[in-house]
Amino acid sequence: MRCPFTNLTLDERRVIARLLQAKVPKTKIAQMLGRSRSTITREVKRNWWHDKDVPQADGYWHVTAQSQADRRRSRRRKLERLPDLRAEVIHCLQEGWSPEQIAGRLRIEPGAPHRLCHETIYQYVYSAEGQSAQLARLLPERRRKRKPRYARTPRNRVFPAETSIHNRPSEINDRSQFGNWEGDLMIFERTQGDANVATLVERKTRYTVLLRNNDRKSRPLMNRLIHEM
Structure with a gap:
């Protein structure tokens, strides 16, 4: 039975280094x-x-x-050790800044005593x-938990209750009002390239707009949708 996750110790790293030198497989x-x-x-x-x-x-050396x-x-631990820096970061989050914006600003701010990577934030x-301070609610895009950089994109996004599809007005549900659109995105396998197709469907008339995109990133797609609308 594997033990609950804890950080690797120096002794464990010493064992790893010795076994790697002996060509022992990582599984073993x-x-x-x-x-x-x-x-x-x-x-x-x-x-x-x-x-x-x-x-x-x-090579891998345990020390x-x-x-x-x-x-x-x-x-x-920098944000835990430095209360002034922590307060400044939280203030910026409350003002709607993203961690990337905060980290970038600290890099160019004249006389800034500390710098942070956005991953640290x-x-x-x-x-x-x-x-416990519910800081995740302040992020532009909120998730149930944070995954490391370069990890797979989490599938379970968290949306505010007021924007849930279950709380949309009755005139949208019964399709009695013109001007309410539904959007969807069709993304293909990586081997097919970056091209994807976005769809916009007006709920009352079912009028449909198909948009071809050549970029899988979200910002170019959102800009294209804004332009078309």
Whole structure:
């Protein structure tokens, strides 16, 4: 039985380094440590040492891996350790700023004493402290939980109750009023390229508009929909 998730210890990293040098598969290492294979794979990938000057020194070294992990945790704790910075970030969130905008502003603000990565802000928002303060409600796009950068896009989005489809006015439900549109998006396999098709259907007349897009990103699509409407 695997143990509940906790951060890898220096001793565990020492074992990983020794077994990797012995060419032991990651699946076997995970079994020996009582960890999931994904935990071991992620650990090795994140803390693999790359030396530009001495490529022969590349590898997974347990002391270096521990130092890198400690450095990342220290960055995540920056908002917990610095009350002034935390208050400024929360104020900006309340004003409608996104974490990307806040981090970008701190980088160019003259005399700013601290800088933050937007991922650090997201991690704080979805931490236990951030959840208790309901900071996720302040994000432009809110999710039940935060997944790391480059992870798969979460499918379960959280929408405010007032915008739920179940609360739409009766004239929209019974299609008695002109001017209410439904939108949908058809995205194809990656092998087919970035092209996708958006549909707009007017509920009363069923008048339909089909839009071809050549970009899978949300902003170009939204700009196209705004332009067409």
